[in-house]
Amino acid sequence: MAKGLDIGTMNIICAEKEGDDIVFMRQRNAFMKLDSSDLTKNMLDTSKVLYIEEDGEISLLGEDAFKFATIFEKDARRPMSQGIISPKEKEAIPIMKLIVENVLGQPRSSHEVLYISTPANPIDSDMDVLYHKKTMEALAKSMKYDTHVIDEGLAVIYSELSDWNFTGLGISVGAGLTNVTLAYLATPLMSFSIARGGDWIDEQVSKSTGLPKEHVTTTKEAGSKLGKEVKFGSADGALTIYYDALMTYVIQNLNRKLAEIAPPKVAFPVAVAGGSALPEGFFEHFKKKLIETKLRVEISKIIRAKDPLNSVARGCLIAAKTQEEKKYSKINIIPKKEVPVKKHKKKWRK
Amino acid sequence: MHKEWENEDISESKGILYRGELIYYLGALIFGSGIALLFIGTAFVMIFTVHSRSDPEEIMLTTILVASGVALILIGINTMMRQTKYGKYIMIVSSLLSLIAVLSFVVSYYKNYWYYPLISYVIACYVIGFSMLLGNAFANITVWTIRGKSEVATSGRDTGKIYTDEEIERDIEEATRKSMELVASELQFEIGDSDLKNIKVGEAFYESRGMVTRVKDDIDESLILEHAISPGETEKWGSIGLDKASMQLSKALEEPTTEKKRFVDFKERIGKRWRKITSFLRSK
Numbered sequence: 001m002a003k004g005l006d007i008g009t010m011n012i013i014c015a016e017k018e019g020d021d022i023v024f025m026r027q028r029n030a031f032m033k034l035d036s037s038d039l040t041k042n043m044l045d046t047s048k049v050l051y052i053e054e055d056g057e058i059s060l061l062g063e064d065a066f067k068f069a070t071i072f073e074k075d076a077r078r079p080m081s082q083g084i085i086s087p088k089e090k091e092a093i094p095i096m097k098l099i100v101e102n103v104l105g106q107p108r109s110s111h112e113v114l115y116i117s118t119p120a121n122p123i124d125s126d127m128d129v130l131y132h133k134k135t136m137e138a139l140a141k142s143m144k145y146d147t148h149v150i151d152e153g154l155a156v157i158y159s160e161l162s163d164w165n166f167t168g169l170g171i172s173v174g175a176g177l178t179n180v181t182l183a184y185l186a187t188p189l190m191s192f193s194i195a196r197g198g199d200w201i202d203e204q205v206s207k208s209t210g211l212p213k214e215h216v217t218t219t220k221e222a223g224s225k226l227g228k229e230v231k232f233g234s235a236d237g238a239l240t241i242y243y244d245a246l247m248t249y250v251i252q253n254l255n256r257k258l259a260e261i262a263p264p265k266v267a268f269p270v271a272v273a274g275g276s277a278l279p280e281g282f283f284e285h286f287k288k289k290l291i292e293t294k295l296r297v298e299i300s301k302i303i304r305a306k307d308p309l310n311s312v313a314r315g316c317l318i319a320a321k322t323q324e325e326k327k328y329s330k331i332n333i334i335p336k337k338e339v340p341v342k343k344h345k346k347k348w349r350k
Numbered sequence: 351m352h353k354e355w356e357n358e359d360i361s362e363s364k365g366i367l368y369r370g371e372l373i374y375y376l377g378a379l380i381f382g383s384g385i386a387l388l389f390i391g392t393a394f395v396m397i398f399t400v401h402s403r404s405d406p407e408e409i410m411l412t413t414i415l416v417a418s419g420v421a422l423i424l425i426g427i428n429t430m431m432r433q434t435k436y437g438k439y440i441m442i443v444s445s446l447l448s449l450i451a452v453l454s455f456v457v458s459y460y461k462n463y464w465y466y467p468l469i470s471y472v473i474a475c476y477v478i479g480f481s482m483l484l485g486n487a488f489a490n491i492t493v494w495t496i497r498g499k500s501e502v503a504t505s506g507r508d509t510g511k512i513y514t515d516e517e518i519e520r521d522i523e524e525a526t527r528k529s530m531e532l533v534a535s536e537l538q539f540e541i542g543d544s545d546l547k548n549i550k551v552g553e554a555f556y557e558s559r560g561m562v563t564r565v566k567d568d569i570d571e572s573l574i575l576e577h578a579i580s581p582g583e584t585e586k587w588g589s590i591g592l593d594k595a596s597m598q599l600s601k602a603l604e605e606p607t608t609e610k611k612r613f614v615d616f617k618e619r620i621g622k623r624w625r626k627i628t629s630f631l632r633s634k
Contacts, residue, residue: 017569021566021567022564022565022569023563027559027560027561045552045554048557050555063561098549098551134535138537162571165574166575166578186578310563318575321569322575322579325572325576
């Protein structure tokens with residue numbers, strides 16, 4: 001029994017093991033205010049919409065907030081911005097507590113191990129993530145979880161690079177930030193983030209095309225395609241351009257950061273994950289750019305996460321299970337047996 | 351003579367030979383010319399076998415060549431060296447003196463005026479010029495040698511690493527980050543329910559946990575990660591367990607087993623009884 005929690009700017013995803021399956025619970029990290037009335041509450045209860053009522057005001061939470069915002073052409077409010085708790089949202093922490101409680105649920109055992117993902121400090125901004133990290137940790141601990149924190153990039157490495165002994169580059173292209181971690185045998189050598197992600201792309205596309213930002217986000221998530229052939233007047237062209245700009249920016253910053261460390265002389269595989277890496281054509285484009293830019297480390301392989309959206313949560317779950325095994329093996333003083341690791345094909349369901 | 355050097359900044363000194371390329375090459379040329387003239391003059395002395403009764407022209411020629419050669423050698427050496435203000439003047443004056451002496455010799459010897467006290471004056475003039483050039487060169491070398499040693503001595507004392515601005519900034523950032531993390535780790539957040547007392551949640555809040563996706567996955571990476579993180583760990587018994595085991599072993603080796611004991615006892619009892627019986631029978 002262990003859980004992994006990916007606290008992202010756009011989505012909060014919990015991963016837990018149930019039998020032979022992993023169950024991912026995903027909720028949008030957003031909320032929207034509505035005026036309260038009995039009729040509204042009845043309608044929301046009937047439709048099984050996630051909401052809370054406080055001081056005569058209703059706050060829709062999660063995916064429903066996003067949907068209602070799109071319908072009423074309002075802006076859904078986001079408790080997080082650029083990967084951390086939004087300083088502009090006074091209600092950010094209470095709302096996040098509620099969304100996290102909803103997604104995470106109560107611990108299944110006393111002091112169940114929980115690993116939560118946090119971003120690394122950005123290198124292109126003077127933002128500091130320490131307060132966000134400690135707040136999220138305290139939030140989870142208040143729910144009686146044995147909470148630990150892990151970098152997003154490292155979670156991607158745990159999830160995707162087990163065949164390479166957890167050695168390589170993990171890149172998580174999120175909504176608020178793009179996190180990058182370089183690890184050698186599960187030990188992080190370098191960890192940083194870039195203050196650009198899916199939200200930055202949406203903003204730029206919105207400014208260029210005049211389309212509302214939520215519309216751009218919805219279009220992007222509905223299945224946009226990055227490519228040279230685009231429909232005139234659609235957001236696809238602008239998305240392609242700004243995705244390209246984001247990729248170039250990430251790779252150049254990565255190369256700059258690699259100059260500051262002395263990594264071991266081995267070939268590193270690269271794993272790419274994150275919700276903003278979902279659009280069709282993203283991975284091929286990114287791979288091409290990465291190969292063209294001769295990085296200061298040798299790249300052996302570039303792989304796309306099997307499930308980019310849930311990869312970070314899965315990595316957190318792996319870390320949590322490992323911690324749990326360690327915890328219980330110490331208590332029971334049972335000799336560890338060499339468990340033969342069988343590699344078999346994983347079946348991923350969409 | 352070289353007092354002004356005491357006030358010079360050591361950091362500006364770049365060695366005794368630092369004069370700039372042109373002056374250095376000029377000095378080298380003068381030095382080379384001097385050497386050449388000296389060699390030629392020496393060769394002529396040997397060829398003409400110059401002595402007190404040789405031809406005046408031969409004597410004059412060889413003297414001019416040797417004297418000017420020696421003077422040019424010293425002028426060349428001084429030109430190649432880094433001079434102070436006064437050093438330059440000394441060099442100029444001494445060069446002129448040597449030149450004047452050589453020219454005076456040429457004129458007076460040629461016009462048959464080569465008599466005392468003119469000879470004394472000319473020789474004195476040449477010797478002074480020669481000595482000043484030699485002394486100037488010697489003084490330069492001595493002062494630069496002393497200064498070089500004192501630079502080495504002072505730099506030898508300063509064994510600390512020279513940090514670049516980037517390294518200093520990184521060290522400061524690292525120290526600040528550690529300090530912040532320490533403070534943050536000591537914080538005790540009270541995220542109580544006081545902020546959420548007036549909140550009523552909807553019916554769906556406890557019924558659904560968002561969009562649920564179920565995936566078949568045995569997540570064997572956790573086992574691999576466990577071995578990757580701590581490959582050497584197997585068992586943890588500690589010294590107490592080891593002592594206990596060894597005590598049990600030693601006990602087991604010393605004492606016979608219960609079954610063996612029983613058999614031994616039985617044999618002894620049988621033996622005793624047999625001895626009793628035999629002794630009884632014997633008595634009978």
